[in-house]
Amino acid sequence: MRTRRFFIGICTVLFLGVPALKAQAAKHSGGMLHAVRQSPVRPPVSAEGQACLDCHASTTPALVEQWKESEHYKKGVDCYSCHKANAGDPATVDHYGQKIAVIVTPRYCGNCHARETDQYEHSRHARAAQFIGSLDNVLGEVVEGAPAVQSECRQCHGSTVRYLGDGKFDSTTWPNSGVGRVNPDGSLGSCASCHGRHSFSVAQARDPQTCGKCHMGPDHPQIEIYNESMHGILYKANRDKMNLGSKTWIVGKDYAAAPTCVTCHMGGTPDHPESTHDTGTRLSWTLRPAVSIHQQDWEKKRAAMQEVCLNCHASGLVNNFYKQFDDTVNLYNTKYGEPAAAIMKKLAETKAITATPFDAPIKWDYFEMWHHEGRAARMGSAMNGPDYTQWHGFYEVAKDFYTKFIPEADRLSPGITRDLRNSPDNIWLKGLTKEQIQQELDYYKKRYNQ
Numbered sequence: 001m002r003t004r005r006f007f008i009g010i011c012t013v014l015f016l017g018v019p020a021l022k023a024q025a026a027k028h029s030g031g032m033l034h035a036v037r038q039s040p041v042r043p044p045v046s047a048e049g050q051a052c053l054d055c056h057a058s059t060t061p062a063l064v065e066q067w068k069e070s071e072h073y074k075k076g077v078d079c080y081s082c083h084k085a086n087a088g089d090p091a092t093v094d095h096y097g098q099k100i101a102v103i104v105t106p107r108y109c110g111n112c113h114a115r116e117t118d119q120y121e122h123s124r125h126a127r128a129a130q131f132i133g134s135l136d137n138v139l140g141e142v143v144e145g146a147p148a149v150q151s152e153c154r155q156c157h158g159s160t161v162r163y164l165g166d167g168k169f170d171s172t173t174w175p176n177s178g179v180g181r182v183n184p185d186g187s188l189g190s191c192a193s194c195h196g197r198h199s200f201s202v203a204q205a206r207d208p209q210t211c212g213k214c215h216m217g218p219d220h221p222q223i224e225i226y227n228e229s230m231h232g233i234l235y236k237a238n239r240d241k242m243n244l245g246s247k248t249w250i251v252g253k254d255y256a257a258a259p260t261c262v263t264c265h266m267g268g269t270p271d272h273p274e275s276t277h278d279t280g281t282r283l284s285w286t287l288r289p290a291v292s293i294h295q296q297d298w299e300k301k302r303a304a305m306q307e308v309c310l311n312c313h314a315s316g317l318v319n320n321f322y323k324q325f326d327d328t329v330n331l332y333n334t335k336y337g338e339p340a341a342a343i344m345k346k347l348a349e350t351k352a353i354t355a356t357p358f359d360a361p362i363k364w365d366y367f368e369m370w371h372h373e374g375r376a377a378r379m380g381s382a383m384n385g386p387d388y389t390q391w392h393g394f395y396e397v398a399k400d401f402y403t404k405f406i407p408e409a410d411r412l413s414p415g416i417t418r419d420l421r422n423s424p425d426n427i428w429l430k431g432l433t434k435e436q437i438q439q440e441l442d443y444y445k446k447r448y449n450q
């Protein structure tokens with residue numbers, strides 16, 4: 001419906017607007033825009049759009065050049081097509097005779113891209129700014145200090161944009177292109193969080209570094225894991241064969257050399273050629289909380305991810321991979337996540353610790369165990385980064401669990417970890433057998449002392 005209206009619009013411009021456009025183009029040739037003038041495609045720019053260009057070619061020349069690199073330029077989607085104020089948007093301004101929006105929200109893009117916008121609005125990405133109440137928020141807002149939340153958290157998660165009128169915004173809330181930004185028109189998110197303006201190129205959006213802008217660091221090291229994985233290595237070695245600018249991008253048809261974040265989480269397959277803007281549709285676990293749980297409809301979501309893998313791998317490998325992955329998540333849950341959570345609960349119930357987060361060392365240790373190290377372990381295993389599973393993951397979890405968490409819990413409430421220490425998982429604390437110790441001594445002797 002919307003698309004049809006859009007095409008009628010484009011056709012009108014094509015038939016009525018071209019002579020005027022040629023005249024405008026002639027008027028402007030010889031300016032700073034020759035590079036683009038060589039393009040054989042003439043954009044059917046509207047009269048309002050041309051007015052924007054007349055000024056902005058000199059006020060923001062590089063911005064205009066970026067737009068001229070875009071598919072939008074080729075299809076006559078001009079400044080006015082995007083910035084023309086939507087009815088009901090409170091954040092608009094009269095700008096040299098036109099009512100425009102400074103912030104082009106998903107609702108604006110949705111005027112032409114209804115499918116992508118609808119999927120995005122149903123995704124967790126769109127709701128990423130709703131983190132008030134989380135421990136992370138207490139950490140940023142209260143412990144670290146409120147300005148931290150604006151410049152750290154909200155640049156990734158999104159601000160609540162406050163419009164002051166007259167084209168001006170509260171500087172603590174904008175500029176911002178967090179993935180779940182709350183916009184003055186009530187829409188959620190920012191398409192520009194992945195689609196750099198004003199080229200809006202799919203090639204750029206498909207590059208793993210686009211996701212790595214936010215999916216990085218100690219608490220969600222996805223880009224680091226990917227770069228270390230065979231998948232990431234093959235991507236780097238074969239980037240020129242990845243066909244990143246292709247109109248369709250179906251694994252096994254348009255490219256084959258390596259999978260990227262987009263391949264696995266969003267990309268089209270021969271059986272389901274349409275990509276999705278809901279990144280949650282292929283996840284069977286949630287690897288973020290202190291104890292991992294399955295997603296709703298997890299079997300269906302896992303099957304959707306496996307459909308991607310099976311374009312490059314055989315089912316034996318994929319099934320065994322998922323077995324290894326499940327084993328890792330279950331190990332983390334049962335050996336560390338669940339027991340540590342139970343002890344924290346007991347400490348709170350017996351008032352050995354307060355209800356206030358982060359006011360005692362054990363709370364920081366516990367937080368790092370699940371929020372940084374425990375996530376790295378689980379995410380490393382999900383995406384083939386063994387260094388993250390082991391040295392940034394289980395090694396750190398185990399070190400903190402045995403050398404900080406258990407001793408500190410015992411200090412706060414003597415005897416509280418007795419049952420835990422006697423459980424089969426932790427019985428090794430009582431000492432290895434003579435044979436085990438001898439085996440270890442022999443190993444080093446044989447390996448290095450010959």
Ligand code: HEC
Pocket residue numbers: 048049051052053055056059079080083084095096098100101102167168
């Ligand atoms: C008469 C010249 C002129 C015209 C016509 C014009 N602009 Fe501007 N525009 C400017 C100038 C000058 C600025 C301010 C640049 C600055 O502050 O550095 C600006 C700023 C903007 C901003 C940022 C506003 C803000 O508050 O941050 C947007 C968005 C914008 N223009 C879009 C458009 C669009 C879309 C059109 C066409 C509908 C258009 N402009 C037409 C000259 C113009």
Ligand code: HEC
Pocket residue numbers: 052053056060063064067072077078079080081082083102103104105175176177190192197198200
């Ligand atoms: C495909 C839609 C689209 C088109 C076409 C478009 N814009 Fe934008 N523009 C955006 C988006 C999205 C933003 C980011 C606003 C935000 O979310 O903060 C933006 C922001 C801006 C800004 C203010 C932000 C800044 O970086 O200073 C200016 C100025 C602007 N656009 C001018 C233009 C001009 C001039 C043109 C035509 C050459 C144009 N836009 C074409 C979508 C578009």
Ligand code: HEC
Pocket residue numbers: 006071072075077081082104105108109110111112113191192195200201202203247
């Ligand atoms: C007036 C209609 C219109 C608006 C508004 C619009 N687009 Fe587009 N967009 C198009 C058309 C037409 C194409 C070309 C589609 C094609 O070739 O099939 C396109 C293509 C794209 C592409 C693919 C580019 C490529 O390299 O192939 C992206 C990404 C995109 N738009 C994002 C956006 C975003 C983000 C916004 C809002 C900031 C937006 N669009 C607003 C009409 C629009």
Ligand code: HEC
Pocket residue numbers: 131134135136137138139140141149152153154155156157213214215216217219220288289
């Ligand atoms: C570099 C970008 C970035 C910064 C900065 C950042 N986050 Fe995040 N945050 C993310 C990403 C990406 C995820 C999702 C990780 C995943 O799914 O593995 C996330 C996840 C979360 C979650 C978990 C949501 C859930 O449903 O379990 C919360 C809560 C959160 N962040 C709050 C915060 C707060 C509060 C701050 C500031 C103190 C902050 N984040 C700083 C990118 C960031």
Ligand code: HEC
Pocket residue numbers: 106109110113116117120125179190191192193194195202205206248249262266267268275277
């Ligand atoms: C999380 C990053 C991300 C965000 C946010 C995002 N996109 Fe995309 N978008 C992509 C990627 C990646 C592709 C390429 C998908 C493919 O072809 O496999 C894409 C492709 C597109 C395309 C080309 C056609 C298609 O569907 O493949 C359009 C149009 C588009 N996006 C519009 C939007 C709009 C509108 C929004 C905001 C409502 C948006 N995108 C937000 C990452 C994003």
Ligand code: HEC
Pocket residue numbers: 208211212215222223224226231259260261262263264265282283284285286287288302305379382383
């Ligand atoms: C080879 C496919 C593949 C690639 C490439 C890939 N992932 Fe993943 N990703 C997975 C799988 C499999 C899971 C676990 C799915 C499950 O829970 O069943 C996962 C899980 C995730 C999660 C969820 C973590 C959580 O909190 O539950 C995020 C976020 C994520 N990946 C982001 C990324 C980003 C960003 C990139 C690129 C830097 C990337 N992925 C590359 C396959 C991939």
Ligand code: HEC
Pocket residue numbers: 123124125127128129155156157177178179193194205210211212213214215261262265266278279280281283
């Ligand atoms: C601007 C920051 C940002 C960018 C860019 C970004 N993400 Fe995210 N992503 C987040 C945040 C924040 C969350 C956590 C949302 C929540 O649950 O609160 C998240 C969650 C996710 C999740 C898990 C949650 C779910 O159910 O969807 C996946 C998978 C994911 N992102 C994949 C990607 C991929 C793939 C890209 C690149 C195409 C990407 N993201 C780009 C910030 C970002």
Ligand code: HEC
Pocket residue numbers: 230231234251252255256257258259263264305306308309310311312313318321384
């Ligand atoms: C576009 C093709 C492609 C996709 C899609 C893909 N992979 Fe791979 N994968 C490869 C290639 C190529 C290798 C490298 C094999 C080698 O080491 O020579 C690889 C390596 C692996 C390895 C290491 C194998 C080994 O022998 O050590 C695992 C495990 C793996 N992939 C799992 C997956 C899973 C799980 C998925 C889906 C979530 C997936 N892959 C999606 C191409 C792909």
